[in-house]
Amino acid sequence: MGDYLSRIEAVPAVQRWGLVRDWIFTEPLPFFAEIRRERPVLVLPELTLAFRHADCMTILRRHHSFGVDLYKPKQGDYFMAQDDTAVHWREKSIMKSVLDREDIPAIRAWVGQATKAALDAGGGEIEAVRAITRGIPAGLVQRWFGFTDADPDRLIEWSYWNQQDAFWNQPFDAGFTRDPDGIVANRKRASLMLGLYLARLIARRTVAVKLGSDATDPVTRLLKLAFSDACRFDVKNVLFNIGGLLIGATETTSHTVTNALEYLLGNPDLLASARAAATLPDPALFDGHVDEALRFRPAFPYYFRTCHVPTVLAPETPHAVAVAPGTNVLAVSHSAMFDAAGFPDPEAFMPGRDQSDSFTYGQGIHACLGIAVAKVMVPEIVRQLVLREGLTAVSPPDYRGGRVPEAWQLRYR
Template sequence: MSHLDRLDATPEAERFPLVWQWINSEDPRPFFAELRERRPVLATPVCTLVARFDDVIEVLRLPAVFTVQPYVNALGTYMLAQDETPDHALDKSVMTAMLDRRDLPRVRAFVAAETDRVLDGAGERIELVGGITRYIPVRLVQEYFGFAESSAAKLQEWSYWAQMDGFHNYPWDLGADHERIHAEARRGLTEMKDYLTGLLQSRAAALKAGRSLPDDIVARLLQSRIAGPVGFPPEKLLLNVGGLLIGAVETSSQATAQVIEWLLQRPPRLDAAIAAAQEADPKTFDGHVWEALRFAPMSHYLFRKSAAAHVFGRGQAWETTIPAGTHVLPLIGSAGFDPARFARPDAFDPTRPIHSAFHFGWGHHACLGGHIAEVLIPEMVRRVLLRPGIRLETPIDRRGGPFPESLGVAWASGGAV
């Protein structure tokens, strides 16, 4: 029996748990393919799924219709929880200017050196999540974003609970301890606010006293002449600096761990990636990382809430109207394999452009620091794969949650290839 035939035979109240099981299965692509072919817009008692590339893009390019209202409880006034507001435009513009793309060679070099340093000190094996995939992004937050003299453990904790509350604490996250997650996130955000308040005050005092600051994002914001004329007061600075941490650690860790595991479990893909990793220009290697992440994505969906009724597939046999107030899950994990948009979508092709998938979202709410992640993630993967004889010892263990908590690898003695 097909997925949809089985779904239609299931009592309505039990349908969404079944759909949720399929979305979160080891390989949901057969379910997604069936949706694209037979029911591109699938309504359930909890939310509506949108499966085709063109319709997913339609959801993501219409922020006034498909809003990020579901994020508000977790993210408050942060720009990610706003749609086409003046504050959203201002905050994004200022922070984009601070996260200068000319920094990317510096960022990549820092990631390479830090990752090699950890691996060199590990002997011949390491638990990667604690040792690399969470640790290196935290180091980048400390050194490049400017979280000076911070506790690495606290940064990880704050990022973890904010990510849990912001992206894994909704009605469709079945089995989540919703109240505990929200409470832990609130506690962490309070601690982070206290830390950042002290940090900003001390660094502002250093500037006033004529002392120089390292070139990091906090220093740039404090020294920028943008802040005064356009109205970027201390509370905005604090909110947006905090957002840098929340967006950097857990997502980068998850993507890196999943790519490494996926490649190590597939020797032909691994061999090709290792060969590419040894080239001086990392562009070819990076393609292997992003294509692996298309097959092992961080999430198969995003979420929105409709502010108005909307018609999908107008004039098609499957034309569907969704009412205002509908929770909508644009299935990015399905859209990235839509044969109407991509040639040979089920084939592994490291030459595909990065926009063949939705690693950093799309449109109005695309990841602010996506360009940073474009060097952070593949360089961590690259340094690991350059260890001679690299092999998987223990696969990813999520310990009942959405994020990788451990991943063991080992290699032969000696330095990087």
């Protein structure tokens, strides 16, 4: 038995999740290597955790067997808190339609220009979280999603508290999260303020639509759809879904950009290779460096689901475990991306690697709604940063005791 498993079994069962959780965040790769080999499905009192690629795919792709029950108390009737329902099917389809993929090149160009302008304004030193990693996606929400008159600081705040509660304040986080009740209260307050803002925005856009507006932002297009009675999608649905655009875009982008850049800065040879790729005429040739950096340092090391149907994980192996309905499970996707069964030669940093089976943007019906936008916004922000000569971190990102970067001072020439 390996060192990690020995240490797990040496403590009372109620203390084991604390150990495992700490290793997931502080020494993931050696821990994952041992656990995939010796106990790829780990049963704890609070959770069952899966560490191999195939089992993580099973959990995330079989939405009838493993559902998003834990999102419901946080997100209510929003379609992402539902599995394969009519509402989910319809509203995700609508939202994909209004996020025109034809706009992706223009979005990338805007992100590049906005990031460059922020760095120019910094004059050689910048607090990157507010100005860049949160500031640029908040600006994108204003410019491309129709929140033109919004206060960017409020947009950031509303996204932050909703994501804090949904992703980092679950029952299995009890005892590890500071002031969980305070997070819930802040999420409710943020949601109320966001709702008030959106109600005013919708009222203004409704007048514009009635007067024949030819605007093409998602807010206007969703209102036109709602007023057309073409499908079961009314103004309340508009409010929920445009709020979801904001919440999903800002905080996740911040964490993802920070992780990718920090990993590159910590590996000078990779940074030099990424910088060389960043100077090429086709920016897409740079993107694989960010994809691989995020495989090594994902923003979310796991995804959580609740078992609905009796399921055997690691079937037909000596490690098979039967998971009963009602069990909360973690698909430890960071580990899965280092399983050679899914990623050949996983320890190698390979910018040209096929990322189809990656978990960076999720898998299954709950994969990132805005993946097409995210897959240009994230690498373009990182590209603009690595292009700056002499880019260094003054200190590591400041997490302020939580799980997301709150501040990060960078210097450059």
